[in-house]
Amino acid sequence: MIQLYIPLNFLGVIYREIKQSLTDLDKMFGLLEREREVADVPGAAELAVSGAAVRFESVSFSYDKARPILHDVSFEIPAGKKVAVVGPSGSGKSTLARLLYRFYDIDAGRITIDGQELRKVTQSSLRRSIGIVPQDTVLFNDTVAYNIAYGRPGASQAEVEAAARAAHIHNFISSMPNGYATMVGERGLKLSGGEKQRVAIARTLLKNPPLLIFDEATSALDSSNERAIQAELEAAAQDKTVLVIAHRLSTVVDAHEILVLEAGRIVERGHHEALLAQQGTYARMWRLQQSGGEQVLAAPPAEQSG
Numbered sequence: 001m002i003q004l005y006i007p008l009n010f011l012g013v014i015y016r017e018i019k020q021s022l023t024d025l026d027k028m029f030g031l032l033e034r035e036r037e038v039a040d041v042p043g044a045a046e047l048a049v050s051g052a053a054v055r056f057e058s059v060s061f062s063y064d065k066a067r068p069i070l071h072d073v074s075f076e077i078p079a080g081k082k083v084a085v086v087g088p089s090g091s092g093k094s095t096l097a098r099l100l101y102r103f104y105d106i107d108a109g110r111i112t113i114d115g116q117e118l119r120k121v122t123q124s125s126l127r128r129s130i131g132i133v134p135q136d137t138v139l140f141n142d143t144v145a146y147n148i149a150y151g152r153p154g155a156s157q158a159e160v161e162a163a164a165r166a167a168h169i170h171n172f173i174s175s176m177p178n179g180y181a182t183m184v185g186e187r188g189l190k191l192s193g194g195e196k197q198r199v200a201i202a203r204t205l206l207k208n209p210p211l212l213i214f215d216e217a218t219s220a221l222d223s224s225n226e227r228a229i230q231a232e233l234e235a236a237a238q239d240k241t242v243l244v245i246a247h248r249l250s251t252v253v254d255a256h257e258i259l260v261l262e263a264g265r266i267v268e269r270g271h272h273e274a275l276l277a278q279q280g281t282y283a284r285m286w287r288l289q290q291s292g293g294e295q296v297l298a299a300p301p302a303e304q305s306g
């Protein structure tokens with residue numbers, strides 16, 4: 001009886017651990033209200049990444065069939081390049097990121113990485129290849145070390161510390177009485193937005209995936225913090241394929257392509273200079289940001305609240 005009890009109890013612990021991680025990931029994507037609905041197809045292949053080139057081909061998507069969100073969206077991120085998405089709040093920017101991570105299956109079209117359709121590869125191999133620095137990092141109710149190592153299970157303490165150093169969070173962690181063993185998250189130490197984002201960057205640096213998704217924070221970090229985080233993100237993105245949901249001009253000017261999304265459609269696209277010359281939506285957002293408006297790459301002032 002005891003022999004049977006121990007393994008079952010052990011399995012229970014593992015089950016709770018896994019369930020907690022999934023809950024945390026769901027929260028990270030604001031998906032708590034929905035059951036995850038994607039599944040591996042029988043005999044799904046492992047994603048084989050060479051350069052991590054991304055293609056969206058005529059992608060349409062709705063969370064709820066009655067309300068289409070993305071309409072016929074096509075774009076490409078060549079291997080090692082950066083594509084930035086800008087547009088008003090609710091235009092579907094984060095949805096693009098969720099679809100690339102395959103939190104949902106699309107209604108029409110195709111999404112591929114290095115020519116392999118997302119629907120046909122295992123979710124685990126897909127997610128191993130993608131690093132996400134979300135707008136608002138949700139930390140797991142565990143130690144700082146666990147939260148960073150989550151990027152690469154089995155990483156050594158030295159590797160965790162090296163990633164934390166690169167993300168400029170090591171000194172802060174070391175200054176706490178319990179150091180890397182400090183509990184964080186909802187039931188632990190509350191970190192500031194910037195500190196949480198650094199933990200997410202450390203996690204991503206440790207994971208070192210070929211494809212990165214950055215969802216830039218809209219909340220105003222103070223500008224020196226912002227510059228430091230920006231520099232860390234740039235270092236993490238070196239030679240990687242990057243999809244960035246951008247709120248700042250400094251992020252988009254060097255993008256291979258900028259997509260302007262409005263109500264789920266790409267209404268303008270091109271390099272920064274070319275878009276300025278078009279004198280359209282992007283040029284208007286740019287002028288507003290130049291004149292000191294905040295977050296205008298994400299939302300025109302008329303749509304901002306608070």
Ligand code: ATP
Pocket residue numbers: 030031034063064069087088089090091092093094095096298
């Ligand atoms: P923001 O700049 O404010 O983050 P966004 O451009 O990233 O906005 P999305 O989060 O992609 O916008 O949302 C696009 C639309 O899809 C919105 O109208 C939103 O209400 C809707 N939406 C987002 N998530 C869900 C969901 N889980 N279920 C139903 N509708 C959703």
